[in-house]
Amino acid sequence: MIKEEITKHSIQLFEKKGFSQTSIQDIVDVLDVTKGTFYYYFSSKEQLLMDIHLQYIDNLLSRQQMIFDNTSLTNKEKLEEVILMLIKDIKERGSSGRVFFREIRHLNNMNISKVKEKRNNFRLRIEEVVQEGIKTKEFQSDLPADMIAFGILGVTNYSYNWFNPNGDVSPEELAEIFSKMILNGIVSG
Amino acid sequence: MIKEEITKHSIQLFEKKGFSQTSIQDIVDVLDVTKGTFYYYFSSKEQLLMDIHLQYIDNLLSRQQMIFDNTSLTNKEKLEEVILMLIKDIKERGSSGRVFFREIRHLNNMNISKVKEKRNNFRLRIEEVVQEGIKTKEFQSDLPADMIAFGILGVTNYSYNWFNPNGDVSPEELAEIFSKMILNGIVSG
Amino acid sequence: MIKEEITKHSIQLFEKKGFSQTSIQDIVDVLDVTKGTFYYYFSSKEQLLMDIHLQYIDNLLSRQQMIFDNTSLTNKEKLEEVILMLIKDIKERGSSGRVFFREIRHLNNMNISKVKEKRNNFRLRIEEVVQEGIKTKEFQSDLPADMIAFGILGVTNYSYNWFNPNGDVSPEELAEIFSKMILNGIVSG
Amino acid sequence: MIKEEITKHSIQLFEKKGFSQTSIQDIVDVLDVTKGTFYYYFSSKEQLLMDIHLQYIDNLLSRQQMIFDNTSLTNKEKLEEVILMLIKDIKERGSSGRVFFREIRHLNNMNISKVKEKRNNFRLRIEEVVQEGIKTKEFQSDLPADMIAFGILGVTNYSYNWFNPNGDVSPEELAEIFSKMILNGIVSG
DNA sequence: AATGAATGAGTGTTCATTCAT
């Protein structure tokens, strides 16, 4: 209960001020407890950050798996679904996402490796879908699937930096725009 | 001379360890001078970071202008050129770029505003090219030019996080892959 | 307990070396604790100085009030009592007094205002007694009470700079000398 | 020429910000020269402070001597004249005076001794006049001349802390008020 | 007579962490 509260408020603080600029004191002040309490639940500031990272990426991985395991979807539809998932996530978990992308460097080397492996898995599964689509002729035959996967993630992940999910364009609309661009390009005809 | 050396090595350190985690001591140790020397050339650590930011974005803005002012290029070609410029830049100024994208938060509010304005200008000029291309029918008529500009920048800027310009794929090749994806999409036929 | 110790020793150090010339390190060295301990009890060096100022002036104000509220005293006697109080204070709180008079400038503007207001109150109450004495014909009718109050405080406060309470002249004797000078002057007849 | 300029502006700065809080940089910035220039004229920051002290006290001593050497004056008049001199000085040399009273602690021990000796001389000569006046029966017979001298200086010197020579009360008026208080007291009859 | 570059010791302050209770 308290542990979850700490995590939740830390995400807000890390997003707003950054990991380094947020002190344990800042965190416990929000909850009106003392630093001792923090160290009862977390062994270090870094472990808290690791928890946040794992929660974020594990959630994405399992939701990605649900999409990609759905055999009724074409590869094109799988890409569309995963793009939609990522863009919609900005609204509900944008803070976590920004912390995830920005603060990984503050983990120690071992934890960085663990997180990067999961992050790579997420990307590699997208790469596999692209590869599958090439095989099924849904996608162009000469695509370098790995680079395309990076390109897709660039479009979606960069959105965490600028997209306002409460603005004029809804997450669903943005996901459709980006899906179209990636799938069909912008050139006319 | 020394000022340039400080800037150069700071970029490397900021890239590797992050702005907060890099101390003035770290910086001057590399050059074998004292902290006093640092403060002779820079009024604060933040001013050094601002210098780095301005150097980076001003350079990009002027090169972008050269491309966009070239009336012999189509709008499609202009986009290709600017994508190529950004991807090739990873090789020569990748460190600066990563610092630019990651550490802006450590500037004070006024400086953040200044940098963001320039960064927005860079994006808005891309948006204008997309808009122009729509008018000339080079691009599809129903494109939201603003979102597309964000999409293009997502693809290129995210590359700073993963692309190894000395690896199997050359910057020129990657630029072509991304240009094709953005312009023509990945769907076959 | 420790907080009081810090305050006590700081007063000695500030008196001897001055506020600026006394470092936090100097202070904690005396008590054999670390700088962290200092900042556990005080938010800043300035706050410590403010504490010292408030302790000093609040004490004087309350003792002054006790004297001036004593309706059995004439206005002349009230002045004598307050002069005695100030001179006797040199022995017990001379260090605090010297810090108070000398180091106020190192407070921030808001704190300076707060302290000056209290200091002014102390003076204004003396002015009121002079004014009362004029009304009751104890004192000469044409006295500018405000300037006289400054004059009285000049005589007493300046004593903090030179008077040795353990020397040939006792505090009580000095108070009497100054009371006589102020009340009756030095001219004969 | 430049040396005098440095001294002049230093006095203003030392008065406003205090000796410690004023850097050599602050001083040379006002004159738009470099620190090297400062060290061409002064061997150290402290020497500048010593110059200021000596200028101030030597001037007072010589003017005091002119008054006390004037054999046409009674001892009472001599005191009146010296009080007038000191109060009028607030207008023309108030900055120097405040620096003199406040910053002496920043001199080294040898210089402190030199200045204190001169300051003591100034006081001792006042004491002598009081003593003379006692002999001539101008003043009361049982006065402790030394304490009275301190009292007189308290009244005048403290004025540097509060008296505004451009306010409602002129220096001449204030000098008269204080002379009357010291000579005749404030008690009526 | 004056400069500009450089020094190095010191300053106030922050903060993750520990630990007895």
Place this chain on the structure above:
DNA sequence: AATGAATGAACACTCATTCAT
């Protein structure tokens, strides 16, 4: 389960002073 006191290492920054030119 939680606290309060204490630590100590680190940090950005200041500044009087030096010195070759």
